[in-house]
Amino acid sequence: MNELTLYFSPSCPFCRKVFNFMQSRKINIPLKDVSLESSYRDELMNIGGKTQVPCLIINGEALYESDDIIQWLETNFRD
Ligand SMILES: N[C@@H](CCC(=O)N[C@@H](CS)C(=O)NCC(=O)O)C(=O)O
Numbered sequence: 001m002n003e004l005t006l007y008f009s010p011s012c013p014f015c016r017k018v019f020n021f022m023q024s025r026k027i028n029i030p031l032k033d034v035s036l037e038s039s040y041r042d043e044l045m046n047i048g049g050k051t052q053v054p055c056l057i058i059n060g061e062a063l064y065e066s067d068d069i070i071q072w073l074e075t076n077f078r079d
Pocket residue numbers: 011012013014050051052053054064065066067
């Protein structure tokens with residue numbers, strides 16, 4: 001079982017693209033809004049080396065880029 005967290009910001013269009021995909025597949029992942037908590041931004045920086053969102057943390061490894069995140073979800077949340 002993969003341990004997942006999605007860092008995002010509500011104003012980010014790339015994050016919305018990922019959310020739209022998750023909604024279409026009924027995928028639920030623990031979320032961290034970097035616009036609400038500056039500590040989340042620090043966490044993201046420590047894990048992945050940059051603060052760019054969206055970022056999916058998979059078992060402690062950072063996956064940036066909305067298209068790559070969607071591709072990973074597509075592969076790993078197949079019915
Ligand atoms: N190519 C990236 C673009 C992501 C991006 O530009 N995110 C912006 C917010 S919309 C961001 O995090 N900017 C702040 C930063 O890079 O630290 C993707 O598709 O995920």
